[in-house]
Amino acid sequence: MSISRDEVAHIGRLARLDLSAAEMESLTHDLGEILGYVEKISALDSDTDEVRGAPGAASAKSVQATAPDIPSPTTPMRDDLIQPSLTTEQALRPSADHDAEFFRVPPVIEREEA
Amino acid sequence: MGNSIIPFTATAIAAGVKHGDFTAEEVAKSTIQRIEAIEPTIDAFLHLLPERAISAARTLDAARARGETLGAMAGVPVGLKDNMCLAGAPCSCASKILDGYLAPYDATVVERLAGAGSIFPGKANLDEFAMGSSTENSGYKTTKNPWDPTCVPGGSSGGSAAAVASRMVPVSLGSDTGGSIRQPAALCGVYGLKPTYGRVSRYGLVAFASSLDQIGPFATTIDDLALIYNTIAGHDPRDSTSHAEAPGAFDPAAGVKGKVIAFPESVLDRPGLSKEVAAATRASAAEFEKLGARIEPIDFPDLDAGIAAYYLVCTAEASSNLARYDGVRYGPRVPSKDLSHLYAATREAGFGPEVKRRIMLGTFALSSGYYDAFYGRAMRARQSLKRRFAGVFAKADLILIPTSPTPAFRFGEKTEDPLEMYLADIFTVFSNLIGGPALSIPGGFTASGLPIGLQLVADDWREDLLFQAARAHEGATEHHRRLPGLSAEVAR
Numbered sequence: 001m002s003i004s005r006d007e008v009a010h011i012g013r014l015a016r017l018d019l020s021a022a023e024m025e026s027l028t029h030d031l032g033e034i035l036g037y038v039e040k041i042s043a044l045d046s047d048t049d050e051v052r053g054a055p056g057a058a059s060a061k062s063v064q065a066t067a068p069d070i071p072s073p074t075t076p077m078r079d080d081l082i083q084p085s086l087t088t089e090q091a092l093r094p095s096a097d098h099d100a101e102f103f104r105v106p107p108v109i110e111r112e113e114a
Numbered sequence: 115m116g117n118s119i120i121p122f123t124a125t126a127i128a129a130g131v132k133h134g135d136f137t138a139e140e141v142a143k144s145t146i147q148r149i150e151a152i153e154p155t156i157d158a159f160l161h162l163l164p165e166r167a168i169s170a171a172r173t174l175d176a177a178r179a180r181g182e183t184l185g186a187m188a189g190v191p192v193g194l195k196d197n198m199c200l201a202g203a204p205c206s207c208a209s210k211i212l213d214g215y216l217a218p219y220d221a222t223v224v225e226r227l228a229g230a231g232s233i234f235p236g237k238a239n240l241d242e243f244a245m246g247s248s249t250e251n252s253g254y255k256t257t258k259n260p261w262d263p264t265c266v267p268g269g270s271s272g273g274s275a276a277a278v279a280s281r282m283v284p285v286s287l288g289s290d291t292g293g294s295i296r297q298p299a300a301l302c303g304v305y306g307l308k309p310t311y312g313r314v315s316r317y318g319l320v321a322f323a324s325s326l327d328q329i330g331p332f333a334t335t336i337d338d339l340a341l342i343y344n345t346i347a348g349h350d351p352r353d354s355t356s357h358a359e360a361p362g363a364f365d366p367a368a369g370v371k372g373k374v375i376a377f378p379e380s381v382l383d384r385p386g387l388s389k390e391v392a393a394a395t396r397a398s399a400a401e402f403e404k405l406g407a408r409i410e411p412i413d414f415p416d417l418d419a420g421i422a423a424y425y426l427v428c429t430a431e432a433s434s435n436l437a438r439y440d441g442v443r444y445g446p447r448v449p450s451k452d453l454s455h456l457y458a459a460t461r462e463a464g465f466g467p468e469v470k471r472r473i474m475l476g477t478f479a480l481s482s483g484y485y486d487a488f489y490g491r492a493m494r495a496r497q498s499l500k501r502r503f504a505g506v507f508a509k510a511d512l513i514l515i516p517t518s519p520t521p522a523f524r525f526g527e528k529t530e531d532p533l534e535m536y537l538a539d540i541f542t543v544f545s546n547l548i549g550g551p552a553l554s555i556p557g558g559f560t561a562s563g564l565p566i567g568l569q570l571v572a573d574d575w576r577e578d579l580l581f582q583a584a585r586a587h588e589g590a591t592e593h594h595r596r597l598p599g600l601s602a603e604v605a606r
Contacts, residue, residue, distance in 0.1 A: 008474070015433060015477040016440070016454070017470055018462035027474055030532055034425065034475060037533055038488070041422035044415070044495035076358040078351045090218045096447035103442050106453050 001035040003028060120144040124190040124284040124338040128231070131189035134178070138171035138189035138233065145191040145235050149282045151604045155263060157255050158277040159236040160196045161204045167191065167235040174231055185230030187345055192227055193277040193286030196237040197244055198329070199318040200224050203234075207320050208252040209242045211439045211464025213446055221318020222353065223287060223329055223346045230345045238273030238286060242466045243436065244294055244322045246270050247538040250529055251468045260302060260598040261564050265522035268298030268538075271332070275302040278332045281601040285333045285342045289319055291326045292424050293517075293542025296554035299332055300517035300567020303556050303596070305339045305584065306332050308542075310575050311549040312357040315350030323431035326424075326546040334594060336585045340364060343577065357575070364581040371406030373583065375399070376510035378414035386537070387519045394558035394566040395516050398587070402514065405586050410510055415502045417540050419495060424543035425536060426479050426492035432469075433476030439464065471532060500548045507573035512583055515541050517554040517567035545571060553580040556593035565593070 008028045012019045019027070092098040097105070120141055121127060131138050146164045153159060171189060178184055194200060197207045199217035201224075206212045220228070228234075241251035249257045249272025257272045259265040260280035267276040271288025275298035278286050288295040290308035299306025307330045314329045321327060329346065333339035343361075350356045377399050382392040403409050441447035441460030448459040465473070479488035506513065519540055528535040545552040550573055557568030572579045588594055 003478070007478075011474050011478050011481065014481060015473050016437075016457045016461055017465070017473065018455070018458035019470070020462075023467075023470070027471065030471055031475060031478065033533055034536075035478075037418075037536075038422045038426060040416075040418040041426070041491060041495050043419035044423060044498045045491065075354060076349060076351070076356075086218055091443075093218070094215050094444035096441065096445070105442055106451050106456060108453050 001039065002032045003035060122281060122284055123335055124187065124333065124341055125335070127190050127284065128186060128188045128341070131174070131178070131231070132184050138174040138231070139168060141189045141191065142167045142171035142233055142235070145283060148604055149235060152280050152282050152600060155258065155600055156260055156276050156280050156282070157257050158193070158238055158267075158273040158280065158282065160206060160208060160239050160252075160254055160273070162236040163203060163234060166203070167233045170228070170233045174233075186341060187227060188231035190232050190285065191235050191283045192232045192342070193236060193238045193274050193283040194224065194234055195240050195271050195274045195286070195288045197240060197289060197320040197322075198224060198287060199320075200234055200237065203237060205237070205320065206254070207243045208240045208254055209464065209466070209469070210253045211445045211461070215444050217318075219318065222315035222350045224318065226346050227342070232345075235283065236277075238271070238277055240273055241270035242469050243320070243432070244270040244289055244291055245432070245468050245472055247293070247297055247535050248523070248528065249273065249298070250525065251466055253466050256525065259522045259564075260601060262522065262562075265524055265564065266301065268301035268518070268522065270294040270298075272298045274332055275299050275304060275306065278302070278334060279304045280598055281334075281604065285331055285338050287329055287331055287342075287346070289322075289327055289329050290546065291323050291328075291428060292546050293539040295330045295332065296542050296552060296567070296569060297518050297538060299554040300569075301522040301565065303559075303565025303567070303593070303598075304332050304334055305336065305556070305594070306330065306554045307339060307343060307577070307580070308545060308552050309343065309347065309577055310357070310551045311546075312355050313361065313551070313575070313577065314346050315353040315356045317350055317352040321435040323428035324435060325431060326428055328546070336581060336588050337366075340581050359575075361575075362578050364578040364585075366582075366585050368582045369405060369586045370402055370583045373407045373512065373579070374410050374510040375402055375407045375583075376412040376506055376513045377409050378412050378513070378515060381414050381417065381515060381541070384417070384519065384540075387516070388521060388560075390560045391516050391518070391520065391566055395514070395568055398557050398568050399514055401587060401590055402583070405590060407583075412506060412510070412513075414515070415499055415544070417544075420499060420544045420547060421536060421540055423492040423495035423499070424539070424547055425475070426488050427496065427547070429472045429476030430479045430489050430492075431476070433473045433480065436465075436469070436473055468532070496547045499544060503544070503548050503550070511572070511579055513571040515569050515571065517541060517569040521560050521564040521566055541569060550574045551577045551580055553584055555584045555587060556591075558593050559596070
């Protein structure tokens with residue numbers, strides 16, 4: 001599969017990367033190559049109806065079938081209690097620009113002129 | 115050079131500190147001497163923390179003097195990959211976008227190791243955000259292979275592997291998303307374990323691909339590997355994907371008698387696979403047979419399809435995880451009058467080429483109109499792989515395959531072609547896709563003296579079988595005893 005330079009520019013905007021012309025050029029080439037290779041995935045295409053995320057959850061059945069002495073994984077839950085966490089000061093410290101309470105950024109919405 | 119009374123292995127250090135044969139401070143100082151002698155040649159570390167290590171060691175010695183019982187890792191120096199949080203220390207992920215960032219808290223693995231008496235002399239180099247197979251993608255420095263400084267140490271945990279292989283530290287931690295522990299372990303001639311997904315808490319590990327990432331250890335002996343693994347494994351309420359059950363102990367004397375080892379010999383004929391790697395793998399199969407295992411030939415699921423699925427899943431998750439680096443909350447910021455340009459300019463300046471490439475591929479795979487053809491299909495392929503491997507593990511205890519298709523390669527050899535670099539992970543990515551554990555063990559040397567790694571793969575949660583088999587292999591072979599030249603001198 002090939003990918004056009006316009007598509008690369010569009011993806012760059014979605015990914016919030018201010019790509020240079022030279023980068024756009026090399027990414028158009030590299031992504032085309034990689035997406036061509038990715039077609040090899042068809043060897044694993046199957047009629048699976050279920051798509052699940054974490055392998056732990058997806059494997060519960062097979063683990064039980066092959067190793068009955070190993071407990072099947074479940075998502076352990078914890079009580080919904082307030083726990084100690086970072087202070088505001090600690091969370092703000094690594095920021096390039098902040099005041100005592102907030103991260104400071106350029107205005108998103110301009111104030112309307114009266 | 116090194117202090118001759120201080121042994122090198124983690125097991126011997128912990129025993130000696132607990133027994134009072136030497137102090138933790140002496141261990142820390144001897145470690146710093148080793149690092150001073152070897153690091154200039156290897157460049158394994160991004161940040162060295164000698165004062166912090168000595169002060170932690172003194173605290174430990176004081177506790178012993180008060181009669182307190184010391185933990186299982188008393189005085190043991192542990193190298194940490196620089197994508198794990200150690201409170202107050204830098205955590206750069208080898209990226210310019212986190213230049214100067216200090217971690218505000220400890221990762222769970224750090225907390226557990228410190229609780230057991232470990233000290234942390236430094237944070238190890240990696241490919242930027244753990245994306246790469248040679249550590250050449252680091253934004254800061256190039257780590258050299260201890261066996262041949264003109265070769266890469268592998269990656270992405272190249273610093274952690276090289277630090278152990280060159281005998282600067284006895285054990286270290288890496289993270290493995292598609293082979294990032296096992297491949298550098300193979301290229302550096304040490305043991306490297308990727309535990310089952312969920313076995314070790316990821317709290318405090320900077321996320322790359324959350325459904326694939328797993329922390330694991332490097333060591334020069336199976337005893338050391340088991341010691342650090344047992345310290346870091348187990349449930350953590352702060353990581354909801356961490357497994358509730360504690361890992362079972364492994365029996366070091368159990369061996370492999372009667373165990374069935376699946377051996378997909380046809381993968382050794384793959385184009386590009388080194389003949390010396392193929393020969394070492396066959397020799398190791400014969401060794402396991404001699405130890406009493408039954409070697410069972412199998413057909414292996416399609417390796418190229420696995421790589422294809424892997425690079426869609428990991429880039430999609432990376433594009434989402436790395437969205438947080440926007441110049442607002444941490445790291446340097448490229449100032450702008452416009453917020454969205456501030457994001458784009460900061461990210462453009464802060465990320466290296468491979469990270470951008472993966473963010474782009476992942477954003478594409480998740481974008482409207484392509485989602486099902488790419489990400490959706492990769493997730494279905496993942497299910498299909500899981501089923502195929504469940505079939506293998508219904509009949510076999512373990513799988514034996516190479517870790518990497520080649521021994522360590524030269525700097526720059528694969529940097530021009532991203533796809534060729536991706537294929538370095540051909541034998542490792544499937545374990546991350548299916549979630550199960552895998553261990554790279556020293557499996558011999560090439561004629562030119564580069565180490566060859568072999569991989570043992572087990573079903574979910576069966577790390578005990580990996581340790582058992584690797585221990586039997588360790589007892590029957592000499593590969594793990596050989597030292598790189600520069601480290602042999604320091605050890606003397």
